[in-house]
Amino acid sequence: MTIYDIAKEAGVSASSVSRVINNKTGVNPEVRKKVQKLLKKYHYTPDAAARGLVSQSSRIIGILIADIRNIHHTDGAYYIERKLAALNYCCVILNTGDDDESRAQAISILEQRRVEGAVLIGSSFQTESVAQAIKRHLNNVPIVMINAFLDAPNIYGVLSDELHGVEACVNLLAEKGRKSLAFVRDCHTPSCELKVEGFRRGIRLLGQTEPWIYDSHGTTAADGKRATLEVLKDHPDVDGIIYSVDLIATGGIRALYDLGIAIPDQVSVIGVDNSIYGEICIPTLTSLDNKTFDSSIAACRILIDCLENRTTTRQMILPSAIVVRESTP
Amino acid sequence: MTIYDIAKEAGVSASSVSRVINNKTGVNPEVRKKVQKLLKKYHYTPDAAARGLVSQSSRIIGILIADIRNIHHTDGAYYIERKLAALNYCCVILNTGDDDESRAQAISILEQRRVEGAVLIGSSFQTESVAQAIKRHLNNVPIVMINAFLDAPNIYGVLSDELHGVEACVNLLAEKGRKSLAFVRDCHTPSCELKVEGFRRGIRLLGQTEPWIYDSHGTTAADGKRATLEVLKDHPDVDGIIYSVDLIATGGIRALYDLGIAIPDQVSVIGVDNSIYGEICIPTLTSLDNKTFDSSIAACRILIDCLENRTTTRQMILPSAIVVRESTP
DNA sequence: TTGTAGGCGTTATCAC
DNA sequence: GTGATAACGCCTACAA
Numbered sequence: 001m002t003i004y005d006i007a008k009e010a011g012v013s014a015s016s017v018s019r020v021i022n023n024k025t026g027v028n029p030e031v032r033k034k035v036q037k038l039l040k041k042y043h044y045t046p047d048a049a050a051r052g053l054v055s056q057s058s059r060i061i062g063i064l065i066a067d068i069r070n071i072h073h074t075d076g077a078y079y080i081e082r083k084l085a086a087l088n089y090c091c092v093i094l095n096t097g098d099d100d101e102s103r104a105q106a107i108s109i110l111e112q113r114r115v116e117g118a119v120l121i122g123s124s125f126q127t128e129s130v131a132q133a134i135k136r137h138l139n140n141v142p143i144v145m146i147n148a149f150l151d152a153p154n155i156y157g158v159l160s161d162e163l164h165g166v167e168a169c170v171n172l173l174a175e176k177g178r179k180s181l182a183f184v185r186d187c188h189t190p191s192c193e194l195k196v197e198g199f200r201r202g203i204r205l206l207g208q209t210e211p212w213i214y215d216s217h218g219t220t221a222a223d224g225k226r227a228t229l230e231v232l233k234d235h236p237d238v239d240g241i242i243y244s245v246d247l248i249a250t251g252g253i254r255a256l257y258d259l260g261i262a263i264p265d266q267v268s269v270i271g272v273d274n275s276i277y278g279e280i281c282i283p284t285l286t287s288l289d290n291k292t293f294d295s296s297i298a299a300c301r302i303l304i305d306c307l308e309n310r311t312t313t314r315q316m317i318l319p320s321a322i323v324v325r326e327s328t329p
Numbered sequence: 330m331t332i333y334d335i336a337k338e339a340g341v342s343a344s345s346v347s348r349v350i351n352n353k354t355g356v357n358p359e360v361r362k363k364v365q366k367l368l369k370k371y372h373y374t375p376d377a378a379a380r381g382l383v384s385q386s387s388r389i390i391g392i393l394i395a396d397i398r399n400i401h402h403t404d405g406a407y408y409i410e411r412k413l414a415a416l417n418y419c420c421v422i423l424n425t426g427d428d429d430e431s432r433a434q435a436i437s438i439l440e441q442r443r444v445e446g447a448v449l450i451g452s453s454f455q456t457e458s459v460a461q462a463i464k465r466h467l468n469n470v471p472i473v474m475i476n477a478f479l480d481a482p483n484i485y486g487v488l489s490d491e492l493h494g495v496e497a498c499v500n501l502l503a504e505k506g507r508k509s510l511a512f513v514r515d516c517h518t519p520s521c522e523l524k525v526e527g528f529r530r531g532i533r534l535l536g537q538t539e540p541w542i543y544d545s546h547g548t549t550a551a552d553g554k555r556a557t558l559e560v561l562k563d564h565p566d567v568d569g570i571i572y573s574v575d576l577i578a579t580g581g582i583r584a585l586y587d588l589g590i591a592i593p594d595q596v597s598v599i600g601v602d603n604s605i606y607g608e609i610c611i612p613t614l615t616s617l618d619n620k621t622f623d624s625s626i627a628a629c630r631i632l633i634d635c636l637e638n639r640t641t642t643r644q645m646i647l648p649s650a651i652v653v654r655e656s657t658p
Numbered sequence: 659t660t661g662t663a664g665g666c667g668t669t670a671t672c673a674c
Numbered sequence: 675g676t677g678a679t680a681a682c683g684c685c686t687a688c689a690a
Contacts, residue, residue: 013661043465048441049378050683053666093422112377136372250609280579342677379667382682
């Protein structure tokens with residue numbers, strides 16, 4: 001069903017139908033009524049692609065996420081999709097995985113679809129290869145990165161100050177009298193590096209001779225459990241463990257529970273993300289809120305500002321905040 | 330950058346450029362080389378909308394989800410997006426929320442985008458209003474519903490046998506000597522009604538005088554906790570509680586923990602979804618695996634079969650299975 | 659107020 | 675092997 005079909009049945013030209021569809025003035029009321037009736041009768045819906053072709057605007061926004069199953073990123077995607085849908089944009093969500101090639105390919109796909117903007121969620125997009133792909137394929141539409149930043153005229157970034165956040169976690173534990181702290185990291189993204197650096201700084205100021213840093217080699221609870229057992233084996237005197245994400249922290253809690261080590265009496269535990277995982281485990285988990293949701297709101301605002309030709313903030317850093325729960329004294 | 334720009338610079342016609350782009354035969358090797366060089370030089374990417382217009386195929390698939398933040402649905406969306414992306418389809422994911430109007434609107438948006446198929450994830454789409462909207466707007470493309478079904482020639486469904494699954498949960502508890510069981514439901518979707526019915530049947534066969542059924546009025550852990558306290562107040566002798574989803578079950582575990590009631594010694598707990606939530610709580614949660622992931626695989630296969638004009642299954646029901654963990658004896 | 663014509667970027671069908 | 679030309683569905687001057 002095209003506007004020509006409608007036009008023919010109404011006995012008018014396609015332009016008149018178009019005018020009715022787009023609520024333009026200068027149409028005989030009778031014609032308008034007749035056309036509207038036919039539009040309704042056939043449940044006519046304009047073809048977005050054809051419209052986009054002539055108007056040179058796709059009203060498509062790309063959302064790139066390493067893995068949509070990661071709830072830490074999904075919250076943001078949800079907010080952004082809802083907000084943009086209300087403005088008549090359609091969101092194409094692509095899971096890119098963690099290799100540079102598929103990230104670049106995803107960016108190329110966004111170009112094919114002629115997206116009017118994109119949001120890249122997660123620090124894993126902060127790589128030279130992504131920067132190149134954006135320069136090649138998406139250099140004239142606004143790109144907003146959440147928890148990452150790349151330097152290009154059309155790239156905007158909303159970051160969370162996880163470095164000082166983790167440093168504050170160390171300080172919190174120190175104030176409570178903890179003396180031997182370990183950090184378990186789950187990956188090697190720029191964001192995770194910042195967390196590690198925050199831990200190092202905190203430890204340095206604290207005077208602990210050496211920062212105990214472990215790698216869980218994965219982001220599941222089981223990975224966190226395994227890494228925790230390693231920590232305990234090497235350092236039976238550890239009295240505080242900070243994990244780079246909540247999920248591996250829950251594995252840590254389980255490991256301690258199995259060994260009969262009391263939380264927080266013997267060992268304090270802190271996670272990062274302030275996710276639902278931290279709320280449902282027992283004891284509930286103290287966590288560094290890195291403001292994903294606020295970041296998404298800010299990112300969305302920046303994107304909309306760009307789409308509507310308003311000047312906006314190029315880069316912003318949101319302070320993180322510790323949410324204290326039962327796993328710390 | 331269009332094929333005309335490339336053509337002009339190469340000193341050939343647009344048709345030749347098009348032929349090169351699409352790897353068609355019948356192009357002078359020299360011309361091909363020259364054009365390819367230019368395509369690379371300008372990082373040319375074809376406009377998907379223009380292509381779609383002439384080929385009458387958008388290569389867009391719509392995915393409708395009530396709320397992408399619900400991990401239970403995200404797993405499926407991930408699998409489907411990855412699988413279709415590999416086949417060069419682009420997925421538009423829409424969060425519809427839980428009201429009929431916005432579900433219908435989402436379906437209309439899919440029509441505007443001329444999607445070639447759609448996947449509706451979640452039993453909440455099984456409503457008359459969605460059926461109407463599909464009939465109006467999407468009646469000539471395959472629609473696959475996960476954990477739901479509507480009767481129309483272009484609608485396919487993959488369902489999970491949650492009714493017998495919950496009944497089996499009741500039986501499991503009965504075998505372990507549990508005598509006073511309660512069920513906490515989180516919502517009133519068709520899927521949840523089936524779970525309740527499964528519970529009723531189980532109870533009937535068991536001989537418990539009356540099925541204790543409570544409504545958590547929400548799907549958060551806090552809602553589950555509140556409902557559990559209600560159950561315990563009304564029935565202090567309860568010795569087994571089944572929850573319609575894992576997340577509210579974790580709230581139940583917390584409520585019991587706070588009251589010093591031992592799980593599973595005094596009260597057994599079972600959830601539904603076999604989600605990560607059940608793996609990280611203490612004790613770990615026995616859960617009815619309603620095969621979301623398998624459903625998504627099946628749904629995706631059905632959709633691809635349709636897209637590639639193969640005959641396929643109209644409706645299928647997957648058996649659910651209990652995953653026993655620490656919360657049941 | 660209305661209709662005609664041209665064009666958006668691409669592909670397919672013809673002649674040449 | 676190559677290049678006009680006509681679609682695809684829609685919108686927007688411009689002319690009537």
